[in-house]
Amino acid sequence: DSGVTQTPKHLITATGQRVTLRCSPRSGDLSVYWYQQSLDQGLQFLIQYYNGEERAKGNILERFSAQQFPDLHSELNLSSLELGDSALYFCASSVGTLGLNEQYFGPGTRLTVT
């Protein structure tokens, strides 16, 4: 158990819909990262937040957005869903942004778009 929690575990929805994935980082961790893992693209970094502010952006679509709240939990919002958005979405957390902090990953949310 990494200490990072993600909800829901599974999500099935239809094309065109909007969903919200939630992540609670480990106690004391200020940085949250979102990754997407699909069969054809592998594990890809989407976005990072540190103490409520966006710090780095990766291959995140404009239809996707994220935020980190004052209690440090984070939400990833996916809208106008397409079949290709079906994937595992992982959240990870680390202590901060400076220095070498290993990332601890949650169990993931499996999104299926039908």
Next chain:
Amino acid sequence: DAKTTQPPSMDCAEGRAANLPCNHSTISGNEYVYWYRQIHSQGPQYIIHGLKNNETNEMASLIITEDRKSSTLILPHATLRDTAVYYCIVRVGGGAQKLVFGQGTRLTINP
């Protein structure tokens, strides 16, 4: 971040040492070598990292060559639960800390 090359798959007998190689010939002086693994579809798990010295923790040992162009992750007594995809990642320390995952090595531990 430097690119890494890993064999796509490896097999190892249970109880033996599993040695997973990684090439990172374009590594820069300020880049660290990280290893993560992913068991089935679980979240990736941090294993170990190093800069130039060999490192050991309760999970594994990391051997980095003197020129730092390659490294080997060693699982000293592999068990069936070590069957996973192992990712070697090279990245700078500090700043934005995204992890860039390659295809990794699928390690199968056989009974």
